[in-house]
Amino acid sequence: MRRWQERTVDWLILHTPSPVLLNPERVAIKVAVAMSGLVTMLVVHPGSLSALLPHWVILVWGATWFLGGVFGLIGYVGSHRPLEMAGHRLIILGACVFAVAIISVAGLRALTTVIIVAVIAACSAVRLLIAAGSRLVRRRRQ
Secondary structure (H helix, E strand, O other), X not given: OHHHHHHHHHHHHHHOOHHHHHOHHHHHHHHHHHHHHHHHHHOOXXXXXXXXOOHHHHHHHHHHHHHHXXXXXXXXXXXXXXXXXXXXXXXXXXXXXXXXXXXXXXXXXXXXXXXXXXXXXXHHHHHHHHHHHHHHHXXXXX
């Protein structure tokens, strides 16, 4: 049994893209955001905070998070920085749309939800700042 486990681990390591092995949390966040966006567009539960919002807000939020997560994931795994940064911008846009809409409809009852969405947007903003900073450092070295 132990030999089978070793072969399975070896196979997984060999067939998993190196960016996923290096930063699995970045991949997990992008997948979670994309899935959240997809579910948001497809399912609205009666009585939920999302049910209070106009349908177009739900579609904008869901689409920006779905596309942002997908673009971010493809850009990160494929080492295509502009696509990854576009994904982060979409995530931030969707978070801002949702936060403003939900606070205007539900008020302070939605504070916890807004904080969670704001933290996700802040993580994307930090990634954008890190990318911009590394670009500036590379330009100065040239």
